[in-house]
Amino acid sequence: TASWEQDMAGEWFPVLANRPSVLTPQGSEWLGARLYARKICLFQNIRDVAGWQNGIADLEAWASERGVTYTDLYVSRAARGPVNWSAMLSSAERSGNYSVLVDNSDVAVLHRTSALAARWPESGEFVVADDCRSLADEGPQAMTAFEGSFGGQAAAAWVGEHNAALPTRPSVTSLLGRVVAPVLHG
Known part of the structure; x- marks a missing residue:
C-alpha cells in the first residue's frame, strides 16, 4: 500500500496470524507516542x-541497524503502490x-532459520x-565512531545526541498563546 493508514493486511495480520507484526503501526498507538511515531x-x-x-542482505542490515528483529517475513503480492519485493x-x-x-499469487511468507539480531542490542528496538x-x-564512519565510543548502545547514544540537536517544536498551547496574547493585551 501507499501508506500505513491503508495497509489492511498489516492491520489485521496480528489477529489473523495470532502473532505480532513488528512494523505495523496500527495498535501501537496505545504503547506511547514515541513508539507509535517510530513504527x-x-x-x-x-x-x-x-x-x-x-x-x-540489505533488508537484514537495514533492520539490524535500527533494532528491528524478526523471524518471519510476510509480503503481500497484492499490495498497491510502488513497492516490488520480488x-x-x-x-x-x-x-x-x-x-x-507460503508462496502464491497473493502472499509470500518466509521463515528465517534464526531470529535476526540487532546490531546494537543494548540500544533497544526501533x-x-x-x-x-x-x-x-x-x-x-559515524557508525564505527559511535560503536567505538558506546559499544552496544551506539544507536541509542546517537539518537540521544541527534534528538538534542533538533530544533524544538512549539506546542499547540504556545502557538495559541502567541496568537491570542496580542489580541487580549492589544
Whole structure:
C-alpha cells in the first residue's frame, strides 16, 4: 500500500496470524507516542529497501541497524503502490537462511532459520530519532565512531545526541498563546 493508514493486511495480520507484526503501526498507538511515531517512520522507510541491489542482505542490515528483529517475513503480492519485493524474496530464498512457508499469487511468507539480531542490542528496538533518521543513515564512519565510543548502545547514544540537536517544536498551547496574547493585551 501507499501508506500505513491503508495497509489492511498489516492491520489485521496480528489477529489473523495470532502473532505480532513488528512494523505495523496500527495498535501501537496505545504503547506511547514515541513508539507509535517510530513504527510509522520505519513502516514508511522500509519501502526504500525493496529496490536495493543486494536483496535480503540489505533488508537484514537495514533492520539490524535500527533494532528491528524478526523471524518471519510476510509480503503481500497484492499490495498497491510502488513497492516490488520480488528481487528481495528471490534473494531470501537463495540465501539458505530462509525457508518458504507460503508462496502464491497473493502472499509470500518466509521463515528465517534464526531470529535476526540487532546490531546494537543494548540500544533497544526501533532505534530512530524524532526526525526518522538513524545512526545507520549517517554512514560507516559515524557508525564505527559511535560503536567505538558506546559499544552496544551506539544507536541509542546517537539518537540521544541527534534528538538534542533538533530544533524544538512549539506546542499547540504556545502557538495559541502567541496568537491570542496580542489580541487580549492589544
